[in-house]
Amino acid sequence: MGNLPVVTTSFVGRDNELVSVERALRDHRLVTLTGPGGVGKSRLALRTAERARDDYADGVWWADLSHLHDEQLLATTVCDGVGLLDHSPRRPVAALGEWLSGRRLLLVLDCCERIVGPCGQLVAELLASAPGLTVLTTSREPLGTADEKCVEVPPLSAGDDGDEAVRLFHERAAAVSPGLSLDDPGSAAAVAEICRRLDGIPLALELACAQLRENSAQEITGRLASRMEELTDDTLWPRRHRALRTTIGWSHELCAPLERLLWARLSVFRGVITAPDAEAVCAGGPLDAGAVAPALERLADQSVLRRTGDGYRMLDTLREYGAMWLAELAEDALLTDRHARH
Ligand SMILES: Nc1ncnc2c1ncn2[C@@H]1O[C@H](COP(=O)(O)OP(=O)(O)OP(=O)(O)O)[C@@H](O)[C@H]1O
Ligand SMILES: [Mg+2]
Structure with a gap:
């Protein structure tokens, strides 16, 4: 029961x-x-x-x-x-x-x-x-x-403390890119480095892993390293926050402009989002109704959305990021209203 x-x-x-x-x-x-x-x-x-x-x-x-x-x-x-x-x-x-x-x-x-x-x-x-x-x-x-x-709840163990983070990375990599091998020494070292840099935070690892569709593990490591150096103020941003901020911000930048706009607008939804609902609430301006469904699929490919039986879901931390952008675009009141009426 x-x-x-x-x-x-x-x-x-x-x-x-x-x-x-x-x-x-x-x-x-x-x-x-x-x-x-x-x-x-x-x-x-x-x-x-x-x-x-x-x-x-x-x-x-x-x-x-x-x-x-x-x-x-x-x-x-x-x-x-x-x-x-x-x-x-x-x-x-x-x-x-x-x-x-x-x-x-x-x-x-x-x-x-x-x-x-x-x-x-x-x-x-x-x-x-x-x-x-x-x-x-x-x-x-x-x-x-x-x-x-x-x-x-601590992060997944990584490095000297264990290998849960690496295991999560491998499992998600297999789902993102079946057949991809990460066993050669260069890739294995890169994966270990990604897990270490992301402090074993599962959400950050899943977002980084989604990038394997278009990048090698080594490329991801390189980009992460330079991203994290931009955020070096330890006092303002504890390591863990930095790791997550880096990967969310980075995933956000890798999205096409219309996908980013949709991500922001979807933040007004709670629970399961169906494609017709997303179209009804989020289309408008540069985002045509016909572009919503493909953009939803792209966001799912990048792990920003999860596919469920009847639609998509967004994890809370990612929704908050979207909501922040929506406010920055000054569309929050409009979208909340549209969502409520829908
Ligand atoms: N042990 C695990 N094995 C596999 N996946 C995991 C594990 N822990 C977390 N994840 C995945 O990592 C992502 C983030 O985890 P989760 O949503 O549980 O975090 P949270 O701490 O509840 O975050 P929030 O504070 O935003 O609610 C999810 O996609 C989740 O499925
Ligand atoms: Mg949670």
Whole structure:
């Protein structure tokens, strides 16, 4: 029972982290996975939830909060997540608390960072009314409630610490460019260097890997090196942020102008984006309706979008980057409005 999202890419490593999270979930009723954007919090939460399916009689349930900017729709979004339709005039929190009260389940709240305070309050209320409830959240910062157990998600191991990052790179390379061999000494050294420079951040690695369609591993290493030297101020940008900023900025620059425009405009969407919806909301100005579908495919090829059964999805960190550009283009109000009307 449950509603876990389906992910089609392979999962790599994390043996130690899975053990830590599982131990934390046995000893605590609220566990938060913390860490910077793109480090792999959501993916680790999903893996944990998949493995925990048999431990909770009433299933494991997932609520994606990434589209919420305030608490207004928080409880309703969680109700939707667990499939609860309540038509009574009660507060959604009350209905949710009652529904959960007789059940034994794991609830995952993904992407809490913009509303940590309200999330903390909601979770505290739910835990108080539902003794069989366990909550796992992901957030760039802790919720800050009394009984929260935080587990910090580190990057994938790289270099002397292990080879998870290299394994992820190889797995994604095989998907991007089947038949490509990275086993010769030059390529192997270049891959190790990419993983080191990108600090083992999975999102950064996936974006770099998408460039293998058009570049060799050695070319990618060379470009990364010069990019990162431009951002040398360690005090302003901790290494990890620099690694991600480098790869997102770089992927952005490698996109054609219309693809970049579409990326920015797509940032108003939440959840699955279908091609007809994207056309209806994002076409306009230099971007013809007929150019939207091919640009969506190009963005997917570059790992900016993920293909899902019925459309595409954008990861939160990439959506934020797009939103920043949309604001810079002064199109944010217009697009938000168009999206709402659509
Ligand atoms: N262990 C892993 N194995 C395979 N892929 C991974 C792993 N960890 C992360 N990824 C991939 O890396 C990308 C970023 O991971 P994820 O979305 O979990 O990061 P996050 O920490 O939740 O980021 P955000 O703060 O933006 O929500 C995703 O495409 C995810 O599938
Ligand atoms: Mg996440």
